[in-house]
Amino acid sequence: MKRENESHPFETILEPESIAFLGASDSLFTMGTTQLHNVMRGGFKGKVYPIHPKLKTVLGMKAYQSIDDIPDDVEVAVMVLPTALVPKVLEQCGRKGITRATVISGGFAEVGEQGRELQRQVKKISEKYGIKYNGPNCIGVCNPKHNYNNTWFPYPGKPGPIGLASQSGTYACHTFAYLDNLGTGLSKGISVGNEVTLDLVDCLEYFENDPDTKVIAMYIEGIRRGREFIRTARRVAKKKPIVALYVGGTEAGARAGASHTAVLAGPDPLYDGVFAQSGILRAATFEELFDWSWALATQPIPSGVNMAIITNSGGPGSTLADNSQRLGMQVPV
Numbered sequence: 001m002k003r004e005n006e007s008h009p010f011e012t013i014l015e016p017e018s019i020a021f022l023g024a025s026d027s028l029f030t031m032g033t034t035q036l037h038n039v040m041r042g043g044f045k046g047k048v049y050p051i052h053p054k055l056k057t058v059l060g061m062k063a064y065q066s067i068d069d070i071p072d073d074v075e076v077a078v079m080v081l082p083t084a085l086v087p088k089v090l091e092q093c094g095r096k097g098i099t100r101a102t103v104i105s106g107g108f109a110e111v112g113e114q115g116r117e118l119q120r121q122v123k124k125i126s127e128k129y130g131i132k133y134n135g136p137n138c139i140g141v142c143n144p145k146h147n148y149n150n151t152w153f154p155y156p157g158k159p160g161p162i163g164l165a166s167q168s169g170t171y172a173c174h175t176f177a178y179l180d181n182l183g184t185g186l187s188k189g190i191s192v193g194n195e196v197t198l199d200l201v202d203c204l205e206y207f208e209n210d211p212d213t214k215v216i217a218m219y220i221e222g223i224r225r226g227r228e229f230i231r232t233a234r235r236v237a238k239k240k241p242i243v244a245l246y247v248g249g250t251e252a253g254a255r256a257g258a259s260h261t262a263v264l265a266g267p268d269p270l271y272d273g274v275f276a277q278s279g280i281l282r283a284a285t286f287e288e289l290f291d292w293s294w295a296l297a298t299q300p301i302p303s304g305v306n307m308a309i310i311t312n313s314g315g316p317g318s319t320l321a322d323n324s325q326r327l328g329m330q331v332p333v
Helices: 009-014 031-041 083-096 113-129 169-173 176-182 200-208 226-237 251-261 268-278 286-298 314-326
Strands: 018-022 047-051 076-079 100-103 132-134 141-143 162-166 186-191 215-220 242-246 281-283
Touching: 009 100, 009 132, 009 141, 009 186, 009 200, 018 031, 031 047, 031 076, 076 083, 083 100, 083 113, 162 169, 162 200, 162 286, 169 186, 176 286, 186 200, 200 215, 200 226, 215 286, 226 242, 226 268, 242 268, 242 286, 268 281, 281 286
Parallel strands: 018 047, 018 076, 076 100, 100 132, 162 186, 162 215, 215 242, 242 281
Antiparallel strands: 141 186
């Protein structure tokens, strides 16, 4: 059920008032159960409707045999299902009027031709009913302010200023503790997966107008809509800093990315140019990605290139002066 005043699909996906969760049971050894458990332990205040074909309760909550059996309207469906079941369930969502989803299930275009055919099926169903979702082959989303986290890891800290869009599920949730140790956190986190209906451009558009996001961090293995990405990033970067970690500039990295999210990578010089034209800062490591994002989110952006250095030690001061000038800063006499 699409909310009437929704301005962007991610608004509902990240701030749902009700979810149908498919793929959880009472076994904590399954991925779906762990992710539903994280939803509940995070303090989500919305309504949760577990779907299970056999169990009457899941994690102590009343379970329904199918989407069709839910008596109420539902905003978002979360799927951690065997791949072959996703088209059927997506069709049920469309008939039920659920037009927003997070499809965590993998085994689509990233695994070969059979998976690509399944991905074409789910895309066709999505277009038929106007369904928008992150995934498939993603790890979920996280919105600490809304107490909503359906990823694989619990969120340990408080909401922060960093909006994260990632083509890697690991970078979207395994890094929670790293951010917490820095003393910062996420405003929102989005794992985009194979980007069938929502991609990195959509993430930029959402974060552009999200009042909780002060800086945008991106993990990128490839860009599907090149012109739209550059045009959107160039506009957004004038309002909020964007930092990106790109993996895929080498032959080995491109091969790994293709098997990961089935995205087309490009050589490093090409992406250097894309980021330069877009106003995006390119980080070389995930530490730089989050350290730079943290700094840019909490410190004012300098209005010019002049650098004043105050130091009680000559050597470090000289080193800083040297590096500052190499980076284009001006150190007054």
